[in-house]
Amino acid sequence: MPKIRSSRTKRAPEGFDEIEPTLKEFQQKMKDGKFILPLCSSVPVSENDPHEGKRKVEALWPVFRIHHQRSRYVYELFYKRKAISKDLYEYLLKQGYADGNLIAKWKKAGYEKVCCLRCIQPKDTNFGTTCVCRVPRDMLEEGKVIECIHCGCRGCSSGSGAGSAKGSSSSAPKE
Amino acid sequence: MNNPGGPPFQGGPHLHQHAPPPHAFRPMPPPPNWLPPGWTEHKAPDGMPYYYNAASGTSSWVKPTLAPPGPPGLAGMGPPGMGPPGMGPPFVQPPHTMPGPPPPGVPNYQQPQLHPPGVVPPPEPSTGAKDGSASKGKKAKKAKKEKAVKKTQILETPWFIVVTSLDNTFFYNKETKTSIWVPTPELEIVLAKMGQVETERLRLEADKAAKEAQGQEMERKRPLDAQESVADKRTKPDDANTGTEMTEDDVAWQLAQMEDMMGGEDQEMASQDEDEDDESDDEAVQARLRLLQGTANNNQTHSQPVSRPTGGMELSEDNIQEREMAFLDIMRDRGVTPFDTWERALAKIEADPRMYLIPEAKARQTLFESYCVIRAQEIKDAKEKESANKGKDKEKDSKEDRKSKDSTASASASSSSSSKPEDVYRRLMEDYTTIKSTWLDFMTKYRTDQRFLGLKPGSLRESIFRAYLSDLKKGVIQPKDKKSSSSSSSRPSSSSSSRHHSSSSSSRKYKATDKEIEEFTSLLKETKKDILYEHKHSSSVEWRKIKKLIDRDRRYDAVGSSTEREQLFREYADRVIQRKD
Numbered sequence: 001m002p003k004i005r006s007s008r009t010k011r012a013p014e015g016f017d018e019i020e021p022t023l024k025e026f027q028q029k030m031k032d033g034k035f036i037l038p039l040c041s042s043v044p045v046s047e048n049d050p051h052e053g054k055r056k057v058e059a060l061w062p063v064f065r066i067h068h069q070r071s072r073y074v075y076e077l078f079y080k081r082k083a084i085s086k087d088l089y090e091y092l093l094k095q096g097y098a099d100g101n102l103i104a105k106w107k108k109a110g111y112e113k114v115c116c117l118r119c120i121q122p123k124d125t126n127f128g129t130t131c132v133c134r135v136p137r138d139m140l141e142e143g144k145v146i147e148c149i150h151c152g153c154r155g156c157s158s159g160s161g162a163g164s165a166k167g168s169s170s171s172a173p174k175e
Numbered sequence: 176m177n178n179p180g181g182p183p184f185q186g187g188p189h190l191h192q193h194a195p196p197p198h199a200f201r202p203m204p205p206p207p208n209w210l211p212p213g214w215t216e217h218k219a220p221d222g223m224p225y226y227y228n229a230a231s232g233t234s235s236w237v238k239p240t241l242a243p244p245g246p247p248g249l250a251g252m253g254p255p256g257m258g259p260p261g262m263g264p265p266f267v268q269p270p271h272t273m274p275g276p277p278p279p280g281v282p283n284y285q286q287p288q289l290h291p292p293g294v295v296p297p298p299e300p301s302t303g304a305k306d307g308s309a310s311k312g313k314k315a316k317k318a319k320k321e322k323a324v325k326k327t328q329i330l331e332t333p334w335f336i337v338v339t340s341l342d343n344t345f346f347y348n349k350e351t352k353t354s355i356w357v358p359t360p361e362l363e364i365v366l367a368k369m370g371q372v373e374t375e376r377l378r379l380e381a382d383k384a385a386k387e388a389q390g391q392e393m394e395r396k397r398p399l400d401a402q403e404s405v406a407d408k409r410t411k412p413d414d415a416n417t418g419t420e421m422t423e424d425d426v427a428w429q430l431a432q433m434e435d436m437m438g439g440e441d442q443e444m445a446s447q448d449e450d451e452d453d454e455s456d457d458e459a460v461q462a463r464l465r466l467l468q469g470t471a472n473n474n475q476t477h478s479q480p481v482s483r484p485t486g487g488m489e490l491s492e493d494n495i496q497e498r499e500m501a502f503l504d505i506m507r508d509r510g511v512t513p514f515d516t517w518e519r520a521l522a523k524i525e526a527d528p529r530m531y532l533i534p535e536a537k538a539r540q541t542l543f544e545s546y547c548v549i550r551a552q553e554i555k556d557a558k559e560k561e562s563a564n565k566g567k568d569k570e571k572d573s574k575e576d577r578k579s580k581d582s583t584a585s586a587s588a589s590s591s592s593s594s595k596p597e598d599v600y601r602r603l604m605e606d607y608t609t610i611k612s613t614w615l616d617f618m619t620k621y622r623t624d625q626r627f628l629g630l631k632p633g634s635l636r637e638s639i640f641r642a643y644l645s646d647l648k649k650g651v652i653q654p655k656d657k658k659s660s661s662s663s664s665s666r667p668s669s670s671s672s673s674r675h676h677s678s679s680s681s682s683r684k685y686k687a688t689d690k691e692i693e694e695f696t697s698l699l700k701e702t703k704k705d706i707l708y709e710h711k712h713s714s715s716v717e718w719r720k721i722k723k724l725i726d727r728d729r730r731y732d733a734v735g736s737s738t739e740r741e742q743l744f745r746e747y748a749d750r751v752i753q754r755k756d
Contacts, residue, residue, distance in 0.1 A: 011619065
């Protein structure tokens with residue numbers, strides 16, 4: 001979640017104007033799909049989205065997805081397209097427009113398409129393993145569709161063949 | 176008609192205009208045993224299987240029982256493009272349902288009656304209904320690749336000119352079910368006759384259409400030209416390989432195809448999903464086709480097929496490249512920036528029909544990625560160049576500025592040569608610094624500016640800036656806009672030391688009235704002169720100490736500005752010290 005910009009915050013480096021509309025769009029999306037979490041309730045209440053019929057875990061998936069997309073966007077701007085300066089990239093990280101920790105993972109071999117940090121944290125699971133979405137497509141049962149419980153990712157392993165990998169990378173945690 | 180090497184007419188149970196297409200329409204055809212002869216199963220775009228009888232040109236959703244000709248009532252329900260083949264007037268205007276030459280994976284149901292040349296000719300497809308299944312299974316893989324795109328009947332003969340998706344042209348006799356690359360002498364005569372009349376008309380029409388398209392959308396122009404040039408290129412190998420009689424036809428074909436391309440893009444879009452596999456296998460198919468053609472060459476006994484120009488392959492590759500280039504152009508035209516996400520870029524180019532030049536969504540996205548890299552680099556370069564230019568311009572400006580000033584101003588200004596980095600830097604500061612600006616602001620704003628970077632070492636920049644700013648605040652220097660009037664007076668003082676202010680210049684700038692100064696000086700007089708003497712080499716730190724001693728006094732506030740106070744204090748101190756000495 002980006003910090004609120006005021007006159008006291010540091011001015012954005014050059015080039016921020018160009019990517020601002022896209023970031024705004026993400027922000028808006030995040031708002032639309034966002035859930036206000038009442039302080040004393042574990043059940044999220046949706047602002048706009050109807051949440052009836054959704055599982056409890058599903059409520060947070062859009063947040064993860066947009067977070068992933070936004071980070072991916074910044075990551076690609078800097079590392080792939082080389083369209084923004086280092087200053088701007090660091091500014092974006094600092095301001096919370098992108099998740100530096102997640103991007104750090106993407107730079108590692110085998111983690112190029114990781115959907116979220118929760119899914120690669122083995123300590124959080126009963127069996128001490130990573131999430132099911134990390135399992136390569138061809139190791140899964142034939143034709144099985146998985147949606148991981150953390151973020152709704154449908155598979156984000158690096159080596160899952162061209163087709164599935166592409167699909168998962170472009171919109172990784174899909175609902 | 177002469178059927179070179181073709182099998183005799185095959186009297187099946189029903190007259191087949193075509194065998195069940197040897198090019199299977201789906202990668203894995205089910206054993207068609209249970210279909211009556213002449214019927215083939217196909218998949219509609221929505222996945223529904225339907226059945227097609229090539230002989231009667233009918234199609235049906237219902238699986239035909241052994242009653243051969245198929246339920247005629249259902250024919251209308253068949254998928255599009257299922258008209259009775261070959262019934263049109265000679266040299267029918269090509270149906271506009273086909274998306275032009277290279278989309279390899281266009282669903283074949285649109286022209287199920289056509290055969291790719293690579294498939295049909297050499298091992299004479301004894302295409303009867305009996306071995307339909309066998310040939311289907313065998314050729315499934317290769318058939319997927321090259322497909323007939325257009326078929327035109329040659330006058331009253333049973334011959335058809337067939338153009339495939341790879342822009343090969345061959346002749347097909349529907350009665351004998353033979354196909355040949357080179358027209359037989361008899362055929363040539365007919366072709367020549369037909370060519371004179373029909374090709375002219377076709378060409379005119381195609382030209383007109385092309386022109387219209389150009390007029391309608393200027394953006395389309397480039398790819399169209401590309402297509403045209405490709406088409407021109409194609410005609411040449413055709414000439415060489417198939418004899419002069421073919422040329423007119425070929426040109427007409429190419430033009431007509433272009434037309435198709437323009438009209439058929441929607442279909443292409445619809446079929447893009449089906450296309451996905453095809454492209455990847457393209458090369459294998461090409462190789463296969465060539466092999467086939469090679470064998471055909473050696474195998475003169477069957478027919479006399481001349482190996483089609485391998486140019487066909489080159490062309491298709493060219494075509495892909497060209498289409499990719501065209502696709503990049505679209506993005507450029509439509510203002511896609513490297514700061515867009517793919518979704519946004521897609522929204523921008525969606526309206527452009529040229530987008531469907533690249534049938535695969537995935538290929539489009541990869542193209543977009545590479546476009547972004549290229550474009551980002553371009554933008555970066557452009558920016559660098561611009562800033563360099565700006566720097567140069569500024570320098571030039573300042574030079575001229577300086578010159579004009581030199582003529583009016585005193586000699587002191589002329590001493591500074593304008594090309595020196597200090598001066599360039601100074602001008603930058605003068606242009607953009609106000610009393611309110613800070614070093615941090617200034618630095619972040621002009622960090623990349625050539626004028627800023629020109630001054631070395633970097634530490635000098637800050638000190639000069641700070642000196643300038645303090646001068647500005649004290650009023651030693653007028654802000655830039657006022658300067659034109661008093662440039663001669665402020666310039667020398669600004670270029671002289673910033674730390675020591677001559678009393679004359681400073682007093683002139685004081686806003687405080689003389690009376691106020693008087694009062695303040697009287698206060699200073701009361702303070703002990705020893706103290707002042709003690710702080711002979713005073714810096715602001717000492718002034719701070721003295722300030723504490725006297726700031727309770729009413730007269731201290733007589734002078735409004737603290738800098739002025741300090742200034743006055745220093746002057747006074749200087750005077751006292753001088754007197755003592």
